[in-house]
Amino acid sequence: MSSLLSCFGCCGGSEETQNPPHTNSERQTTGSKVERQQKNATSTVTEKEATSGKERSVVASEKTHKAKVLIIYYTTYGHIKKLADRVKEGLEKSGNCDIELFQVPETLSQDVLKLLGAPPKPDDPVLTFEKHNKLAEADGFIFGFPTRFGAACAQMKAFFDSLGHLWQNGALNGKLASFFFSTGTQGGGQETTAWTAISQLAHLGLLYVPCGYTFGSEMFSFEEPHGGSPYGPGTYAGADGSRQPSPYEVQYAEHLGKYFATVIQRFH
Ligand SMILES: Cc1cc2nc3c(=O)[nH]c(=O)nc-3n(C[C@H](O)[C@H](O)[C@H](O)COP(=O)(O)O)c2cc1C
Structure with missing residues (x-):
């Protein structure tokens, strides 16, 4: 049951495929999550700069993405x-x-x-x-x-x-x-x-x-x-x-x- 819950069979899920069922914690650290964390880090810096009233051009340029x-x-x-x-x-x-x-x-x-x-x-x-x-x-x-x-x-x-x-x-x-x-x-x-x-x-x-x-x-x-x-x-x-x-x-x-x-x- 636990393997069913962790994988629909889409990743192979066997030792032979070197692609075991993923755990919840693995999910949270893959691809888009990491990218999002990086983006969040950027916006935290941006917020700080914005509230200090400085570097407004940095804020603007980051928003152009x-x-x-x-x-x-x-x-x-x-x-x-x-x-x-x-x-x-x-x-x-x-x-x-x-x-x-x-x-x-x-x-x-x-x-x-x-x-x-x-x-x-x-x-x-x-x-x-x-x-x-x-x-x-x-x-x-x-x-x-x-x-x-x-x-x-x-x-x-x-x-x-x-x-x-x-x-x-x-x-x-x-x-x-x-x-x-x-x-x-x-x-x-x-x-x-x-x-x-x-x-x-x-x-x-x-x-x-x-x-x-x-x-x-x-x-x-x-x-x-x-x-x-x-x-x-x-x-x-x-x-x-x-x-x-x-x-x-x-x-x-x-x-x-x-x-x-x-x-x-x-x-x-
Ligand atoms: C098999 C089939 C089932 C459908 N069922 C419904 C339905 O339950 N209710 C409804 O209002 N229209 C129903 N329709 C009409 C479609 O929703 C309609 O053709 C479609 O919204 C048109 O969009 P389209 O031109 O982008 O394909 C059905 C059409 C088909 C072919």
Whole structure:
């Protein structure tokens, strides 16, 4: 039981592989943790200097280091891709983030995709296992996914499942993460999709950044139907997928990018 708890089998875990199950204390001293400790040390010095009123130029130059943010999404019909592009615009407008946009690998066969009437995939690169180092190097993630039966699509869940090796060495602990999402209909899972995905973040040690009500008073409006909630931006695709993200929904997606950039600067 203890070996099960300490390893999902992703690190080999045998003496032959020279890669024994990791202990909790080993986890705390690997990769990103050390980097974070170094960053923390820097900010402690910075704070001291700032409070003494000296060396303000040092403070400013250290703040110019950009946060690395990955937008990671899955889409079948393109709604989530539209939101992903607007989230990226919001991050870009902040001017303080290095941004990369990725799709997660498809898990359905071409036959099933054809039956679903899925158009060709967007051009954005696919975040395959070989590129997982990007996750360890990043400071934050914004995940976008459509609803399947009231929860995140299996492609996104399979992607989270593939991160066992990063979970195992604690590489994602303390990084920030947000969501955006899409459902066919009202009541089809706008809130449950985000809510149930939070468990993925908790286990990976990621800090959830909800938008709350920061998008403003229109969040309270009944004037027109719109997706999104305090959990993040969202859109309705309609039962046949023909509805496109509304101006409100794409503006909220852009707001998420800007808001995330503000929050990550506080932690960075
Ligand atoms: C197998 C399957 C299950 C779905 N389940 C739901 C659901 O439970 N609730 C809902 O509102 N929409 C559901 N949908 C509709 C999708 O959420 C919708 O097509 C998607 O949000 C569109 O986003 P995309 O264009 O980025 O793929 C489902 C679609 C498929 C293909």
